[in-house]
Amino acid sequence: MTNSNDLAYIDENLRIIRERCAEAKAKYRSPDDNIRIMAVTKTVAPEAINRAVSLGIDLLGENRVQEYLSKAEQYDKSAEVQFIGHLQTNKVKYIINSVSMIQSVDSLKLGQEISRLAVKNGRVMDILCEVNIGGENSKSGVAPAELDQLIEELRELDGIRIRGLMTIPPPSGSDIFLGRMKELYDSVSSRYEGMDTLSMGMTHDYAEAIRYGSTLVRIGTGLFGARDYSK
Numbered sequence: 001m002t003n004s005n006d007l008a009y010i011d012e013n014l015r016i017i018r019e020r021c022a023e024a025k026a027k028y029r030s031p032d033d034n035i036r037i038m039a040v041t042k043t044v045a046p047e048a049i050n051r052a053v054s055l056g057i058d059l060l061g062e063n064r065v066q067e068y069l070s071k072a073e074q075y076d077k078s079a080e081v082q083f084i085g086h087l088q089t090n091k092v093k094y095i096i097n098s099v100s101m102i103q104s105v106d107s108l109k110l111g112q113e114i115s116r117l118a119v120k121n122g123r124v125m126d127i128l129c130e131v132n133i134g135g136e137n138s139k140s141g142v143a144p145a146e147l148d149q150l151i152e153e154l155r156e157l158d159g160i161r162i163r164g165l166m167t168i169p170p171p172s173g174s175d176i177f178l179g180r181m182k183e184l185y186d187s188v189s190s191r192y193e194g195m196d197t198l199s200m201g202m203t204h205d206y207a208e209a210i211r212y213g214s215t216l217v218r219i220g221t222g223l224f225g226a227r228d229y230s231k
């Protein structure tokens with residue numbers, strides 16, 4: 001068992017994150033803007049995740065289906081869970097009824113499977129289109145030039161609602177890519193109804209991402225410390 005004092009670093013980390021978010025918002029955004037903080041849970045123990053929830057975190061981000069399924073039962077159920085990792089179509093069935101949004105939709109094929117299972121389960125799934133803004137081979141996401149076509153195709157499907165865009169920009173030169181994402185988001189959200197989410201910003205760039213219009217920052221190491229993949 002973890003002693004609760006051992007988790008006090010999370011309180012301090014979250015205090016700093018909230019402070020920096022508030023500063024960036026005061027500087028660059030309107031007071032009415034809502035910017036959510038998501039706690040990214042990969043490799044993090046349920047006690048630590050629940051500590052963050054007890055401090056007011058109401059949104060958790062999951063990367064891996066298997067890991068999520070193995071931990072979900074121990075989660076404080078008051079937080080909303082969204083899927084943010086690369087998702088194989090054959091795994092959608094495991095999460096369709098337990099997450100409120102799938103942020104990582106980058107192909108029609110994945111959208112079709114989410115649609116099929118959402119309809120089957122009598123629900124509507126919120127999704128974001130993941131954009132590969134840096135054009136990196138190593139990353140998932142639709143190319144900016146193909147985004148409109150993907151949105152058009154996804155809009156034809158029942159059981160899904162496209163709420164906006166998500167991105168993981170290249171680690172360096174991040175500013176340029178954050179700016180491009182803002183342009184892309186402004187463009188699509190002005191043309192398509194119902195978009196209200198730009199999921200952008202991680203530990204190293206969340207303040208900058210807020211400057212460029214993010215409505216949802218996804219924080220892992222900044223909140224929980226360095227990830228230990230050996231466990």
Ligand SMILES: *Cc1c(COP(=O)(O)O)cnc(C)c1O
Pocket residue numbers: 040042063084085168202203204218219220221222
């Ligand atoms: C791991 C991860 C994050 C959080 O990254 P940190 O740098 O630890 O804050 C955010 N988004 C996605 C999609 C991730 O996989």
